[in-house]
Amino acid sequence: MRSLILFLGFGLATTASASPPIIGGALDTGDPAVVMLAGFPADRSTLFTCTAVIISPTAALTAAHCVDHPGFTYGVFFGADASAFSTLAKLEPELAPVSAVHAHPNYSRTPPFNADIAVIEFADPLPSSITPLQIARSQPVPAMVGLDVRIIGYGQTVFGQNNSAKYAATTKIAALDPDDTILIGTAQVRTCVGDSGGPALLDGVVIGIDSYSDTSGCGDPAHFRRTDAYLAFIDQHAGTAPPPPDDELPIDEGGGCNTGGESSVIFGLALLLLLTRRH
Numbered sequence: 001m002r003s004l005i006l007f008l009g010f011g012l013a014t015t016a017s018a019s020p021p022i023i024g025g026a027l028d029t030g031d032p033a034v035v036m037l038a039g040f041p042a043d044r045s046t047l048f049t050c051t052a053v054i055i056s057p058t059a060a061l062t063a064a065h066c067v068d069h070p071g072f073t074y075g076v077f078f079g080a081d082a083s084a085f086s087t088l089a090k091l092e093p094e095l096a097p098v099s100a101v102h103a104h105p106n107y108s109r110t111p112p113f114n115a116d117i118a119v120i121e122f123a124d125p126l127p128s129s130i131t132p133l134q135i136a137r138s139q140p141v142p143a144m145v146g147l148d149v150r151i152i153g154y155g156q157t158v159f160g161q162n163n164s165a166k167y168a169a170t171t172k173i174a175a176l177d178p179d180d181t182i183l184i185g186t187a188q189v190r191t192c193v194g195d196s197g198g199p200a201l202l203d204g205v206v207i208g209i210d211s212y213s214d215t216s217g218c219g220d221p222a223h224f225r226r227t228d229a230y231l232a233f234i235d236q237h238a239g240t241a242p243p244p245p246d247d248e249l250p251i252d253e254g255g256g257c258n259t260g261g262e263s264s265v266i267f268g269l270a271l272l273l274l275l276t277r278r279h
Helices: 090-096 226-239 262-277
Strands: 004-007 012-013 036-038 045-055 059-062 074-076 096-103 118-122 150-154 167-176 181-184 199-202 204-211 221-224
Touching: 004 036, 036 059, 036 090, 045 150, 045 204, 045 226, 059 204, 059 226, 074 118, 118 226, 150 204, 181 204, 204 226, 221 226
Parallel strands: none
Antiparallel strands: 004 012, 004 045, 036 045, 036 074, 045 059, 059 118, 074 096, 096 118, 150 167, 150 199, 167 181, 181 221, 199 204, 204 221
16 A cells, blocks of 8 residues: 655654555656546644546546545545645645546455445546546456556655656566466556556557555555456446447438438338239
8 A cells, every 4th residue: 555645844754554655657747637636634734645547527437546535525636736736725725626536446456455435426527638538348368467557646756755746667578377366566666656557558558557556665566456356346436338349330310321221121122012922
């Protein structure tokens, strides 16, 4: 679990199991569907930040431990760099409100953090400049190990040093875990504290959400929760749905060549009637 814990003035504190920021990446001014998720209590004494990825016009995907704070208020920062807003008082007006958070019902706070995945719902419509990303719906296969994937997040780029800007990098799928996660990262390029909830993208499709690493200190690849393992939960709360099958053809309701519409039915009936009358 690698959410970033910020106190007044954005001073950094971390937990032993917190997730790391992207190490070996570069500042990312694109990828508008990847956003910062901020959460804070009523007294506004503490600020937790994670990363989230927008997957529908109404919702984003993140890690369940990022919203495991009862009574907190959550908001989303759409910009690429929040460093200009050095206190919660300055950042809060920049946050788009979150109307609901849904942690998976099987989520566990203890290692290996079973079902560490969550959906957040937006209170207001998304900016028109943001196009939601698709999620993977097929189980990964061994041939995927070694493929390039992009990782994106608002985490630290050096362990222990605060960061509030979005970074991205290309790294590798290291292994397919035996459970519901994919191991992603290399010794040179990996996620870190604050990248929790951020996506791993394979050909632009979200295949997993940053969940946890086996050690503290951002020294190892991270385990990403696979989206294909939680489709029913994601679709229920995000309003996503699988694409139509390849063999499902659109219906032509007029205009152009009509090969299966009303005119064909009428022609078939007329032909049948003609043949019947000739016998």
